[in-house]
Amino acid sequence: MNHLHRLFRITQVDRPVLLAITRRLSSKVPTEPTWKEVDESKLPNPTKIDQDTIAHLERLALVDFANKEGIRRLEAAIRFADQMFLVDTTGVEPMDSVLEDRELYLRDDVVTEGNCKDDILRNAGKVVEDYFVAPPGNIPLPKKEEYDS
Amino acid sequence: MCRSKHHGGRPESSLTFLTTFLAQFNFPRVFSMLGLTLKETARLLSEGKTTAAELCAACVARAKQVQELNVFITETYNTAGQQAADSTLRHRQGNRLHVLDGIPVTIKDAFSTAGVRTTCASRILRDYVPPYNATMVQRLVDRGAVLLGKTNMDEFAMGALGSDTGGSVRNPASYCGVVGLKPTYGLLSRHGLIPLVNSLDVPGIFTRCVDDAAIMLGALAGHDPKDSTTVSDTFQPFSLPEDIDITRLHVGIPKEYHAPHLSAETLNTWQRAADLLEDAGARVSQVSLPHTPYSIVCYSVLCAAEVASNMARYDGLEFGHRGSDHSSTEALYAQTRHEGFNDVVRGRILAGNYFLLKRHYDHYFIQAQRIRRLIANDFRKVFEGGVDILLTPTTLSPARSYRWFVQEDNRTRTEQEDVFTQPVNLAGIPAVNVPVALSEDGLPIGLQLIGQSFQEKTLLTVAKWLEQQVNFPHLQLPEH
Known part of the structure; x- marks a missing residue:
């Protein structure tokens, strides 16, 4: 990477202005952090993911946890999300979109760009005539062994 | 690591000096051009002092020199050469399409490009060739911009360049010392942007200076019939004034943005910038956005x-x-x-x-949507209370080392890195990173300005004022 250092260099034009200004005694920026990380004792007990949930999620998501680390990561994500229970949301409407007050634009139901069948099919790994090809359906995934560490 | 790569920029006033200075030594002009802003480069092009072809060739040469930074997933130098040749001809015939005509651009590999591989840095799209252009790409092409390549990113845009879901424009802009604009949700089209989180994703803009961000915004913003979440109001492109009066400006300092683990240097920069605004006559008040600590959880x-x-x-x-x-x-x-x-x-x-x-x-999903409303309401109340703009840090600290980053998993790091940026996405409002100072180690420190929905002009005007004051020491490219 050494030659890259020669390609880029800093030109200090002047003393940076921010360091030159006199600090006000009563800055509006607080001098200490205004909140702390959440107190774990206020949260519900940590969730442990059981084997049934693992299998259920893998079937729904169609991705696997791969290993014990994947399960630990989900448990950590749930633990993090548990902090939401400390917020009082009584009577608060859920928000789907920041554009909720605006009308959704609908265009006329007419073909504007057609005749692109070949373009669309070109990205498929397997086609027969003009069909996408899938293997047989309605066969459940085989049951898997539990994850070892 | 692209995280530590800096781009240079020069104040407008030094342009004439620079060209005269270089002329006497007969340095190749092309290399000195790479340090200029978009606005300055467009002027050289329109005055015939350089050509799009020359500029494109210089960019390609520079890109090849720094290839090991792994900036591009797909280089499009051949089509860029053709686009540059076409632009050169248009300039010669006096048919310039737009101020962007002949300007080299790069596009994050999350935006679909017709006939050019678009991978989202994921193996699952490794060989995907979109049959169409994203609207953002089409608008750049229609204005004569020269597309150099598709830039690298985290898989599915989880923390990289050119689109902003939770901070992926402002965050790297802050680390790299450039301007990074996340526009209001609904102002820029997401058609052809491979989605991560539809209700939060917005195309974002990286430039060397605030004026350039306004130029890019003018070229890109506005309703798109192909994206029903773009608003149908007419967007009026704007340029920013040179003499900016901030004495009637009311700046809010949200106290919750002094969060745990804020670095001393970033805090110091934030305090000094707040004082700078106050000294210049703006009204600066401390305000509260009480649900901020829960925003990253939501x-x-x-x-x-x-x-x-x-x-x-x-x-x-x-x-x-x-x-x-x-x-x-x-x-x-x-x-x-x-x-x-x-x-x-x-x-x-x-x-x-x-x-x-x-x-x-x-329990989880709907509760998160309820908290989202509380966060949006926090911003709304502060703005309704008369505040025009909010000033906050962009990140907790200057860029950290790779060794530090991998000590925790990606999920944990995202929680830390996006703590100041994602509330803005949840509320849909615009924000911009302005490079403000260098740390003791010489790394950029950026501050974030947050504006009201569709008030990009006010936001960028204040950003430009801050930029004018701080004299940020940009990296320069040597002229040989």
């Missing part, structure tokens, strides 16, 4: 839920990577997705499915 749940739903499209049948297990549809899907996604994406898909389970839906 974001993590909404993000996982939308990722889980968005990634359902990758089944290997219609496009993208396809596995080889043909014993059943589900087996093919599972294998395709195991091979196609990295562990960060898989982790988000699994967490999202967990939060969306029938028994968890209200």
Whole structure:
């Protein structure tokens, strides 16, 4: 990477202005952090993911946890999300979109760009005539062994 | 590591000096041009002092020199050469399309480009060639911009360049000492931007200075019939004044942005910038956005839920990577997705499915949507109280080392890195990173200005004022 250092260099034009200004005694920026990380004792007990949930999620998501680390990561994500229970949301409407007050634009139901069948099919790994090809359906995934560490 | 790569910029006033100075030594002009801003480069092009072809060649040469930074996933130098030649001809004939005509640009590999591979840095789209251009790409092409290549990113835009879901424009802009604009949700089209979180994703703009961000915004903003979430109001492109009066400006300092783990240097920069505004006559007050500490938690749940739903499209049948297990549809899907996604994406898909389970839906997903409203309301109340703009840090600290980053998993790091940026995405409002100072180690420190919905002009005007004051020591490219 050494030659890259020669390609880029800093030109200090002047003393940076921010360091030159006199600090006000009563800055509006607080001098200490205004909140702390959440107190774990206020949260519900940590969730442990059981084997049934693992299998259920893998079937729904169609991705696997791969290993014990994947399960630990989900448990950590749930633990993090548990902090939401400390917020009082009584009577608060859920928000789907920041554009909720605006009308959704609908265009006329007419073909504007057609005749692109070949373009669309070109990205498929397997086609027969003009069909996408899938293997047989309605066969459940085989049951898997539990994850070892 | 592209994180530590800096781009240079020069104050407008030094341009004439620079060209005269270089002329006497007979340095190749092309290399000195690479340090200029978009606005300055466009002027050289329009005055015939350089050509799009010359400029493109210089950029390609520079890109080749720094190839090991792994900036591009796909280089498009050949088509760039053709676009530059076309632009050169247009300039010669006096038919310039737009101020962007002949200006080299790069596009994050999350934006679809017709006939050019678009991977989202994911194996699942490794060989995907979109049949169409994203609207943002089309608008750049229509204005004569020269597309150099598709830039690298985290898989599915989880922390990289050119689109902003939770801070992926402002955050790297802050680390690299450049301007990074996240516009209001609904102002720029997402058509052809491969979605991560539909209700939060916005195309974002990186430039060397604030004026350039306004130019790019003018070229890109406005309703798109192909994206029903773009608003249909007419967007009026604007340029920013040189003499900016901030004495009638009311700046809010949200106290919750002094969060745990804010670095001393970033805090100091924030305090000094607040004082600078106050000294110049702006009204500066401390305000409160009380739900800020829960914002990143809310974001993590909404993000996982939308990722889980968005990634359902990758089944290997219609496009993208396809596995080889043909014993059943589900087996093919599972294998395709195991091979196609990295562990960060898989982790988000699994967490999202967990939060969306029938028994968890209200508890987690709906609760997150309720908190989202509280966060949006926090901003609304502050703005309704008369505040025009908010000033905050962009990140907790200057760029950290790779060694530091990998000590925790990606999910944990995202929680830390996006703490000041994602509330803005949840509320849909615009924000911009302005490079403000250098740390003791010489790393850029940026500050974030947050504005009201569709008030980009006010936002960028204040950003330009700050930029004018701080004299940020940009990296320069040597002229040899």
